[in-house]
Amino acid sequence: MTTFAGQTGIPGFADGTGTAASLFFPEGVITDNTNLYVVDTFNDTVRQIVIAARAVTTLAGQTGVAGSADGVGTAALFNTPVGITANGTNIYATDTVNDTIRNVVR
Helix, strand or coil, X not given: CCCCCCCCCCCCXXXXXXXXXXXXXXXXXXXXXXXXXXXXXXXXXXXXXXXXXXXXXXEEECCCCCCCECCCHHHCECCCEEXXXXXXXXXXXXXXXXXXXXXECC
């Protein structure tokens, strides 16, 4: 077993490749066989990881900014997202503290 993304025991927020990236309580993960989509719970974000390159980027939300706002990319705000799923075309995340299910635009 090897660490695919993030730094063991070091919570934080950084886009990057493999262990150069950091996450803070990644809770849920799904794949479309090209990318992983991860709910980064305590960063209030949804992250995308390109599997082949292990490149981690922020797909939606703003780290350290909890809230509720519809929008694309950093215009979207979450408050403690926990779960994630997809139906092939759409990605849905549970926005726990806001009591909502959000459609994540990619």
